[in-house]
Amino acid sequence: MKQEKVQQILVYTDLTPLGNKCLEWGVFFAKEYKKELMIIHVINDNTYQILGKSKTEEKVRDKLESIKKNIENDFNLKCHTYFEEGCTCTILNSVAESHDTFFNIIAVHGKSDLQFMSGQSAVKIIRKSRIPYFVIQKNSSSPSDNRSILLPLDLNKEMKEQTGWVTYLAKNLNAEIDIFVPNIKDDRLKNNLLFCTRFFDKFELKYNKVIAPVKYTGFSNAALSYADNHNSLFMTLMSTKESNLLNYIFGYKETRIISNKRGIPIFIINPKKDLYIPCI
DSSP, X not given: OOOOOOOEEEEEOOSSHHHHHHHHHHHHHHHXXXXXXXXXXXXXXXXXXXXXXXXXXXXXXXXXXXXXXXXXXXXXOOEEEEEEESOHHHHHHHHHHHHXXXXXXXXXXXXXXXXXXXXXXXXXXXXTOSSOEEEEOTTOOOOXXXXXXXXXXXXXXXXXXXXXXHHHHHHHHTOEEEEEEOSOOOHHHHHHHHHHHHHHHHTTOOEEEEEOSSSSTTHHHHHHHHHHHTTOSEEEEEOOSSOOHHHHHHXXXXXXXXXXXXXXXXXXXXXXXXXXXXXX
């Protein structure tokens, strides 16, 4: 009998302590969702600074194999490893696509870590991917038993896709959902809220409706503040669907959100042209 293929969660480690935190989250999700891990490193200038330029590939291979062995022994999870020299932005999405990963975990460094992945670089990668990304920072918390997911609600029809992902994530984590709603009256918002609650009721999920103290100005900051004060496990976000000149001048809103000062982990989804909801 042919064995059913188990989907993988891709975890990018840059071989820093922040890369180790990515692995910690990867182990957490792999256990909860019964997935395998794909642990990947891209050899670049940072690698040479950490490991030197002598026998670099051999050293990377040994480090990844050591990580794999420890995770398989300690957590009874199946791991795969991959490394390649080149451009992180190209290699991450290429490997994720070729392995059809469930989602990808990366970390962004602060402005003082100029050579490592920044929020701006991460958004460029994420926007080219059909596969969601889970993004953490140095001050992000470790996985915890507090199982609440924050879902900021907006007026866009892509909320339906985000609702599908949140449903899957919450159901398999046995997590409650906090629906964070801007303080405005709008039929589009009303319809999105109705869709969310009906969807969550269908799958018998626990949820709370939270009215934000703001309308749309400052809504993202208010959502991050709520997530911080209520120890949310993570917050979900849809990336900007259409680019315009302002995005190129001032950047995408998701850059600021995934680089938030509070270190709230962000599960970010790139909207599809067709409505996509994961199998629940």
